[in-house]
Amino acid sequence: MQHRHLLSNEIDLLLDGEVGFGVAPLRAHADDCAECRARLDEALVVADALERLPHFAPRTGFADRVLSQVQIVQPWHVAALDTARRFIPESRPLRAVAIVGAGAASLAVSASAVWIAFSADLSFQSAAFVTSRGRDALVTWAGRAVEAALGGAAVDAVRSNGPMAMVAGVVALVAAVGVAAFGFRALAANSRQRGN
Ligand SMILES: [Zn+2]
Numbered sequence: 001m002q003h004r005h006l007l008s009n010e011i012d013l014l015l016d017g018e019v020g021f022g023v024a025p026l027r028a029h030a031d032d033c034a035e036c037r038a039r040l041d042e043a044l045v046v047a048d049a050l051e052r053l054p055h056f057a058p059r060t061g062f063a064d065r066v067l068s069q070v071q072i073v074q075p076w077h078v079a080a081l082d083t084a085r086r087f088i089p090e091s092r093p094l095r096a097v098a099i100v101g102a103g104a105a106s107l108a109v110s111a112s113a114v115w116i117a118f119s120a121d122l123s124f125q126s127a128a129f130v131t132s133r134g135r136d137a138l139v140t141w142a143g144r145a146v147e148a149a150l151g152g153a154a155v156d157a158v159r160s161n162g163p164m165a166m167v168a169g170v171v172a173l174v175a176a177v178g179v180a181a182f183g184f185r186a187l188a189a190n191s192r193q194r195g196n
Contacts, residue, residue: 005029006036011043087188098187105180112173116142119168142170 006014010026030036089095 005033006039011036011040014040015043015047087184089188094187098184101180101183101187105176105183108176108180109173112176113145116145116170116173138170145173 006026006029013020013023014026014030030040087098089098
């Protein structure tokens, strides 16, 4: 028998019915020491009471019901990707059509940009035709679009043909993008209706 009282963790060992090396001396002490015996009995009462408490379990779907009310902030790029994914058809033939369509659309955009670049008047020769402010904005925008699509060399290669040509080019570009977007939407709706 050891010559000190039991520690809390040692009482826990006895409560759990551990039978490892070193538990026997603890048991022996508890048998001989009235104070430790009392503490062990108290702990047994508490453990017993805890064991008899009703065991609660959540109803099925509890986690789903909670999570359905949790506001999850979705980063914009994740939302954008999800939206883009909804437009991509699931079936293989439709997907091929979509890829071809995307290629055609980007080609149309590029071609429009090239046309703008070569027909737009970026040299301010006809500044009187359009108010200079709107024109500046348009020229800057068209220049950036061309630069993004074809690189800086295309901007350098711009020729002058009058602002009307430039405006027509911008309209063509916007129309191409619009038609492409509308086409994809129709394609996606069609694929959803078919359920594949
Ligand atoms: Zn003791």
